[in-house]
Amino acid sequence: MSSKKSGSKLSLQTRRKLQPYFYIAPVMILLLLMFGYPLIKSIIMSFQDYKLSRLDKVSWNNFKNYAAMFSDKNFGLLLKNSLLYVISAVLAQFLLGLGLALTLNGKFKGRGIYQSIVFLPWAFSAFVVGLLFRWSFNGEYGVVNDVLKKLGLIDTGISWLGTPGLSLLVVIFAMIWIGIPFFGINILAALQSVPSDIYEAADMDGCGTIRKFFTLTLPYIKPTIIMTILLRTIWIFNSFDLVVIITEGGPANYSQTLPSYMYTQAFASYDFGLAGAFGVLLMVILTLYALIFLRITKYDKAGDF
């Protein structure tokens, strides 16, 4: 009856069922346009000879781009660098962020000011941070070499950006520095939501600080830790800005990671086909990582007490 009144042919029940889809439709349409299309397009391009400078000669080449990617002489180095970059940066960010959050969770004089300062790196753009590290680690004028010399730790300046291994280390340092606040903020927010009465009960039972941390605090903040690690891993794995700004992947690709190499292929050689193949590989790696990570950390059960 009501449907007739409103002039609609759909029943009230059907309309109610459809209602949520209408609400999310604008976002879904935007996502499809902004993410879905580029995603599908890049998958298609990964099977094509697609050079931006020769768009008149775009053609299907089956798995040629994938073959070129896996046979690239730098592929092993890229994979190794990417893993080293992600694992060391996420691990260090997590441990330092956790320490920061635990410190800031206590009360001390000047906490507000200290909190504002330590969270500052997160507000800087990667470009600024990149330049900061690039100059700080300059082999001739950099402040790092200067400090090390004054401390008597080195006699001659280290060529941080010109030495294989060290150049990637500088990028990792920069990434750790920029990402600590993200962990700090999230873990601090989780810590502040832990009810204080459980600590009082633990105190009455004579529970020590370390045991309280592992048996009470950590389980409570576990969902936050899992989600933060998952997100940061994906972001760091995908990020190439610091590599490009600090070292440009050099010397001789020694600080190149998979995404930065993909960027180089796309915008130095304009080979969007090969870059697309790298993009698909990144997507597959990250999807597998997310599934495995959520499974082994039992995220769906985290926080259940």
Add this chain to the structure above:
Amino acid sequence: MKRKVLSLLLVAAMTATMLTGCGGKDSASDSGSAGDSGNAGTEAPAEGGDLTLTFLDVAPSDTRTTYYESMFQKFYEETGIQVEYQSVPWDDAADKLTVLGAANNLPDVMTTWNGWLGQFTQSGWVIPLDDYIGDTTSDYTDAVVNILFKSEQTRYGHIYTIPDGLMVKGIYVRKDWCEEAGIKLDPTKPWTYDDYFELIEKLTDPEKGRYGASYRGARGALDPLWVYLQGYTGGATFNQEGQILMNNEECLEAFVKWTDIYKNGGAPQDAINWGFTEMVDNFAGGLTGTLINDSEVAATLINSMEDSQWMVMPMPTSEKDGIIYNTINAPYAYSISGNSQNPDASWKLIEFLTSAENQAEYCQLTGEIPIKNEASGLDYYGEDGYYGVFLQQMNDPTLAVPTSFGTFDFTDLHQGLFHEEIQSYLLGDESAADALGNICTALQERMDEYMAENPDAGIETALTMN
């Protein structure tokens, strides 16, 4: 029902607005709408009606932007054609132009580096200017006609660019360091590469924080090295059969000698990552004693160093044939894009910018050499002027301009493989023979492909002023 239809229409309109707003074409427009920062002024147009041209500068700086804005104002007053000034930083310029070209969205007039022309002409992103130039070639200096125009005609069959000015390379040297070390250099006399290497060695003193050379290790590392190698091949990269000339013992020995500048400590270790900026900064900042670069650097050094601190030496002569192989190019030459709807008006703008008077003003600001006979006689470019050595080389009968890496598109190799192979050798990851061999192989493959596609294409040879 009406409301539903109306809502749908509004949604469609909004979506369309968003999409078109994102990708709006900002090329030549006849709308007459005001442009952005560089838009010409508000005085009444002389004859051009509502026409607005777009102009893209690939090397913006305060000086250049101010110059172009004032020129476009003058141009508007004379012709009534407005010019919208756009710019992109040099480091991103190749990417930006490639993306714009692929999207058929190039501006009417753009400044272009000659290294991009292989890609641009193949893709139809620039149009030939031969008909526009017509019989006015006598207005241009010999270097423009016999080197630049001739080189484009040989490589691409047509003239595609009008130089903004001329750049010649020279070796900037710390005069004060030489005096301290008792080294006497005479820029009016020829010297060899071996003399140059010896100078680097003498000026190097790590204890004092001094290195002999601003060595280029990053992108562009092969450019000066290739010119040195061309001293052994008569200035060519390929022979007339299209076979590369650098894969021999003589060139390998020269390759090793050149890279020894870095390997033997004539440059700081960080120099493996140095590009243009680091090279110039470290010369001006007192870390390095010599710097191979274009005349444009003189404009920077005039402002940042004392006259008593630096001097310019001509490029060394080849040990093999005694010829000075030196590039003469127009760093940011003017071209009309294939997307321009107003090529005639675009040519009018280029003619205006390269008129003797306007061009002389430009060259004094940017450190380039004028392209018109009328302007090149100015005192500023005289023997005792800052640019004396550069002009001296251009008038030297023993100067020859070597060929490029090839007539094909080598942008991607220049952005990656070339310097990566050299870096791998410098780091000890591969032998000099492998590094040079890989570079030669990549170029040979590119040449074979190009010749298969263009069987009638000519092979470049070194050019002389005669």
